[in-house]
Amino acid sequence: MRYFVTIAYEPTVWSDADEATRQRYHQEHLTFHDAVKERAHLVAGEALAGPETATTLRHRDGSPVLTEGPFAESTEVVGGFYLVDADDLDTMTELCALLPKAYSLEIRPVVRVEGFEER
Template sequence: MKYLCLVYSNEELLHSLPESPKDSECMAYAQSVQHSGRMLAAEALQSVTTATTVRVRQGQLLLTDGPFAETKEQLAGFYLVEARDLNEAITLAAGIPAARVGSVEVRPVRQLEV
């Protein structure tokens, strides 16, 4: 089953705390999951200041600079993994270095019926 691990952190603190992961540690973790055959995709995101939120209301396109909501933590990146169950997905998420300074939301991917 596919799981999306959404990595959230306070963008202002992500790289400044003593326990903050370095890019090389994040890459090493991603490569280890890749080599295990469970990695489907992973990407880090640009700063939340580059985000644009898109809404369509009554046929009108509404654009807002920045993220959808004001929060203390922002979406920093994601891992799309293949895991046999939620427990394995949680184990993978716990290994994500950024979990030490933020949080990782684990969600099963829903297959669309088309």
């Protein structure tokens, strides 16, 4: 089963971190990657630019309207994601526990929609 993992954290987690803490965060991601190689399959994973770089598209009266900035105000920002193919949720939670403790991680199963498998 595929799982989508959203990585969220307080905006200052990185900017306020000293070099040793940043290195620890980096090492924890590498440990996560190594564990996924052994127990699951990493489909995708990326870090995201800050929310101030976002463009939000909404529809008003049937027409698209673009707004600079994030979709919603939040105390946490989404800073990245992983898409992992793992046997079960227990495996995913064990793997995600290796990531930095400063993160809030939302782990959600991916739903396969019939007719979109090959697109």
